[in-house]
Amino acid sequence: MPEGHVLHRLARLHHRRYAGSTVRVSSPQGRFSAELVDGRLFQRAEAHGKHLLHVYGPDATVHVHLGLYGSFTESPHPVTEPVGQVRMRLVGPTHWTDLRGPTRCEVLTDVEVDALHARLGPDPLRRDARPELAHARVARSRQSISVLLMDQSVLAGVGNIYRAEILFRHRIHPYTPGNRIDRALWDDLWPDLVVLMRAGVAAGRIDTVRPEHLPEATGRAPRQDRHGGEVYVYRRTGLPCLVCGTPVVAAELAGRNLYWCPTCQAP
Template structure:
């Protein structure tokens, strides 16, 4: 599943090519024909991200909501239009570029009430300037759940995915099983600031980079991480422990991150 920086990067890029433009909208796959027909020929007024949710606001106070889930993918291409590649749920075409969205978990039109209900369920997004860290800390400080679980709960704090969770906790020397209620405000503030820093770097570099001053890697996803997927901790050279948190793999160093 894409992490929050990917969705914010897409919103930034799509805003540049679609904002205040009349779009041609279609559903090559056919599973979004009615929605595409309603959006076709309307002006896209804004594109923004809320955590892992991508929102295209159209005239008429309707919004296209996209959540990629585990298997969704977004492709941006310059015009002229190429043939659709794979099962394209929705194609958005502007003056210079098009965007194809394949396999999203959610692709739907929301009215203002429905959109407000959606965004109201999403926790503070570390990449949004209107995010309220006090709201996130209030939820965390009342919870007996481990901070590793809470960071992936998008209703508590939005945008942090599996890799960022592992890396932020290691950088802050926090054990993933530390109960939220035992996290001090000072430790939370450091965690929040680090999350903002790392995800902003992810948007800028279009890659997950959690190793300070490191360039993007050469792999498919260009990740540069400290302990995620690693056997040895770069700080203490001790073994890294792999665990499952809500059926997602996570890693921690028992020496650097004592409970």
């Protein structure tokens, strides 16, 4: 499932291409009520965590959650015939966008949009984020910080890669209970997460390794992985930690894989 930086990257792209224009919206697949926004002014695009919002207003916002299989394809004019199961087609002055396979694609009222925002935690990539609210939820929980970081009602937008990497960068064992994450540690972790995720938006990939641990600084081979990016522990099970050399370990928690260094992130 795409992490939050992907949705913010899409929001920036769609805002740049469509905001301020009257657009055509259709559903070649027939499973989306495109007529509710077709021919209306596309006001803006924004994201909150893993949710993308196309705002037409008043009382009309297209909400997209890509889930595991959803994807957008972006093309310049001319517009061609749909290929495959296109849930939503968006056509603007110079470009067109097709959406396939999302978990959610629906038109929400303003009240429903407010309810969506209310059930999501602070998003490190949003200017209105209040990190103290996320910490308050973490600090009163006995659940592991690994579970809490992936709980979108606690913190919106973080997925498995950012979770593994931010815990490594702050030397936090993944099974540490949330109520042991004090405010000082959280105040170090949050801005670091903001920087990493903003870099992800800019680059279109996740890089979390500090300059002194990059391949060009250490002489090691660059990472070869379909996800791209240089990381410390994510999907590096059995490989030496880039800091101390201890083999990275993995375990499953709540149906997702954890990765950590048992030395750098000792309990």
